[in-house]
Amino acid sequence: MKKYVAMSLLVCSFxxxxxxxxxxxxxxxxxxxxxxxxxxxxxGADSSEAKAKALGYAxxxxxxxxxxxxxxxxxxxxxxxxxxxxxxDNAGAxxxxxxxxxxxxxxIPTFLIDREINATGVAVAQIVSNNYQGAQLxxxxxxxxxxxxxxYVELVGKESDTNAGVRSQGFHDIMDQYPDMKMVAQQSANWxxxxxxxxxxxxxxxNPNIKGVICGNDTMAMGASAALxxxxxxxxxxxGFDGSNDVRDAIIAGDILATGxxxxxxxxxxxxxxxxxxxxxxxxxxxxxxxxDCVLINKDNANKLDNFSLK
Numbered sequence: 001m002k003k004y005v006a007m008s009l010l011v012c013s014f015x016x017x018x019x020x021x022x023x024x025x026x027x028x029x030x031x032x033x034x035x036x037x038x039x040x041x042x043x044g045a046d047s048s049e050a051k052a053k054a055l056g057y058a059x060x061x062x063x064x065x066x067x068x069x070x071x072x073x074x075x076x077x078x079x080x081x082x083x084x085x086x087x088x089d090n091a092g093a094x095x096x097x098x099x100x101x102x103x104x105x106x107x108i109p110t111f112l113i114d115r116e117i118n119a120t121g122v123a124v125a126q127i128v129s130n131n132y133q134g135a136q137l138x139x140x141x142x143x144x145x146x147x148x149x150x151x152y153v154e155l156v157g158k159e160s161d162t163n164a165g166v167r168s169q170g171f172h173d174i175m176d177q178y179p180d181m182k183m184v185a186q187q188s189a190n191w192x193x194x195x196x197x198x199x200x201x202x203x204x205x206x207n208p209n210i211k212g213v214i215c216g217n218d219t220m221a222m223g224a225s226a227a228l229x230x231x232x233x234x235x236x237x238x239x240g241f242d243g244s245n246d247v248r249d250a251i252i253a254g255d256i257l258a259t260g261x262x263x264x265x266x267x268x269x270x271x272x273x274x275x276x277x278x279x280x281x282x283x284x285x286x287x288x289x290x291x292x293d294c295v296l297i298n299k300d301n302a303n304k305l306d307n308f309s310l311k
Contacts, residue, residue, distance in 0.1 A: 029057045029275060030078040033089040035065050038191070038219055040242050040264055041089060043308050044113055047268035048087045055276050057084065066158065068095035075099040079106045085275035086110045087268070092160040093118045109278055111271040114264060116162050120288055125274050127267050127290045131163050134241065134260035134294025135170025141258040141296060142175070142214050142239045149180035150211030153203055155189045155196055155224060157216040164188075167216045167241055175214075184210060189220045196223025204231050212237035218244040218259055225255050243297055243308050251302040258298040264308045267292060 029052040036042035049059045060081070064071035071091040078086050079102070086103055088110055090096040097119045100110045109124040116126050146152065154171065157164030175181055184207045189196035196215065204210070204227065213228070213236060215221040221240030228236045234255075240247050243261030250256040270292075274284040297305055304311045 027057050027084040027279070028078075028081055029059050029085050029087060029272065030074070030081070030083045031059060031061045031087045032064055032071060032074050032078075033061075034091070035063055039244050039246070040114075040218070040262070040308065044089055044264045044268045047265040048113075048272050051269045051272040052087075052275075055272065057276075064091045066091050066160075068092050068099075071096065072099045072102075075103055079103060079108060083108050084279050087271050087275065088112050088123075089114045090117060093162045095160065097122060109275065111275050111278075113267045113271045114163070114262070116289070118162070123288065124278055125271060125284055125286065125288055125290065127270050127274075127292070128163075129262040129264075129267065130291040130293045131166040131262075132170040133291075134262065134296075135167040136174050137294060137296040138239050138241055138258055138260045139171045139174035139214065141298060142171075142212060142237065143178055143181065145237045145239070145257045146181060146212045148178050151182050151184045151207060151209050152212040152214060153200075153207070153210055153224075154183060154186045155199065155213065155215045155220045156186065157188065157191045157220070159188060161191075164191075164216055171214055189215075189223065191217050191219060193219040193223040193226075196220035197227045198223075200224045200227035201231070204228070204233065210236060212239070214239045216241055218242035218247040221256055221259065222246055222250065225250060229255070243295075243305060245305070245307065248297065248302045248305045251297065251299060254299075258296060261295040261297050261305065261310060262308065263292060263295075263310075266309070 031048045033045045034041040052059045062074040068091045096117050100122045112123050112126040185203045189199050213224045218240040225238045238256045240259040247259045
């Protein structure tokens with residue numbers, strides 16, 4: 001009789017342990033980012049998903065296409081699915097606040113990567129690149145490439161994205177110190193390569209003597225570079241920001257001067273690691289706002305860059 005009781009207890013213990021593992025495996029992390037057609041955002045989503053799966057979570061990945069309404073719908077799905085956490089690269093610094101608050105009210109913590117929101121105490125973490133520091137690195141390289149003089153153009157990102165303004169400020173806090181450098185055009189290309197190409201075509205026609213183009217991200221830099229090539233202006237200097245493989249290859253080929261590497265893969269991993277710690281302990285052990293420094297990428301180190309990581 002004692003033998004059967006002992007066996008029953010052993011079986012029960014095994015079932016309880018197995019149930020615990022099953023319960024952990026069923027916990028869901030929802031990942032919401034802008035379009036994966038941009039390799040930067042795809043890397044953020046892929047890195048988040050890989051880290052979450054490695055830590056034993058189920059995942060669902062959504063793309064909001066910078067549409068705050070679509071983003072809100074995905075938050076509703078995450079809440080309905082009783083997600084354990086949300087990893088978010090958001091669709092607007094102001095437009096996102098209500099969605100993150102809604103998740104918080106439902107007991108679901110949100111961990112932001114890449115883009116901040118204009119509120120504190122709503123998200124558990126906001127883990128972003130030091131855009132101002134990175135922009136200054138790029139601007140310093142751009143000024144040196146321009147020989148500290150000449151006409152230049154700035155292509156800025158989406159106005160609803162705080163990163164666009166921060167990077168532009170970082171650029172100008174360096175470039176405006178040089179009186180012989182003159183900005184002849186400043187336009188938003190909304191982070192888009194096709195839009196940057198089209199905008200640059202018009203800018204080139206109106207400003208045939210431009211010597212350089214500084215861009216708020218790499219996709220716009222690629223569009224600007226293509227437009228300059230099509231116009232036969234191969235000597236015009238172009239600089240970007242992100243650290244994509246496309247711009248890496250363009251730097252090695254001599255088509256683009258430099259970019260600022262945002263380590264988005266690491267930002268994404270940090271967010272998931274902190275989400276895991278928060279789920280398990282109720283605290284990340286870190287402040288809400290966390291800045292990660294950028295690295296200048298030029299011909300000296302471009303061959304070490306791969307998928308937004310410096311090897």
